[in-house]
Structures are given as C-alpha cells and as structure tokens.
Amino acid sequence: MDLNTVTEVARPASREEIAPWRAGDAWLAGGTWLFSEPQPAVRRLVDARTSDAFGPFGAKSMSESPINPVAPALANAPAGATGIRSTSLPLAPDRLYRAIAEAHAPGAVA
Numbered sequence: 001m002d003l004n005t006v007t008e009v010a011r012p013a014s015r016e017e018i019a020p021w022r023a024g025d026a027w028l029a030g031g032t033w034l035f036s037e038p039q040p041a042v043r044r045l046v047d048a049r050t051s052d053a054f055g056p057f058g059a060k061s062m063s064e065s066p067i068n069p070v071a072p073a074l075a076n077a078p079a080g081a082t083g084i085r086s087t088s089l090p091l092a093p094d095r096l097y098r099a100i101a102e103a104h105a106p107g108a109v110a
Contacts, residue, residue, distance in 0.1 A: 005039065008045070018046060026039065078091065082096075082103075084099050
C-alpha cells in the first residue's frame with residue numbers, strides 16, 4: 001500500500017527529540033499495519049526504530065517481554081512431569097496433589 005499522503009518522516013534519536021503528537025501522525029516501528037490498508041489521514045511517520053536491545057526508546061511491549069514464557073513454562077512443568085494438566089489457577093501444591101491422586105485412584109481424594 002502506498003503512503004502517498006506522508007509529507008514527513010521523523011527519526012528521533014531519543015524520547016526528548018519526539019515532536020508533540022498531532023493529528024495525522026503514525027508510529028513506524030517495524031510493523032506492517034500501516035501497509036495493510038489505505039492510510040489517507042497519515043501525514044507524518046515517527047520512526048521508532050532503535051538499536052537499543054530493550055526496544056524503541058527503551059520500551060518493550062509485553063508480547064516481546066522475555067518474562068512472558070515463564071508462566072506457561074511453570075504451568076507446563078507439572079504436566080510434563082506427571083502427565084496431568086491442571087486447568088485451573090493457581091498451581092498450588094494441594095491442587096496438584098489432588099489432581100495427581102485423583103488420576104491414580106479416582107474417587108479416593110476428598
């Protein structure tokens with residue numbers, strides 16, 4: 001999709017260099033949304049690319065956070081070890097014990 005209404009591309013090197021946001025501005029941060037459909041209102045692109053390992057201007061979206069895989073990994077660990085997947089949270093020891101006991105002796109756990 002052509003962005004033929006864009007008249008300016010700002011490339012700030014720091015957060016302080018970002019000009020005040022105005023109507024017609026759009027972030028250019030490596031995504032493809034701008035190119036997915038016509039953008040007749042876009043006049044200025046603010047390029048948020050950086051060589052910073054933590055993301056644009058030091059920010060990081062939660063979808064890219066290195067801590068996001070921790071919770072699913074912890075939830076999958078008991079399933080990998082026991083073959084029993086817990087479908088409720090929290091993954092408390094007493095809940096895991098009951099699920100394991102119930103799998104091995106149905107009806108035996110109160």
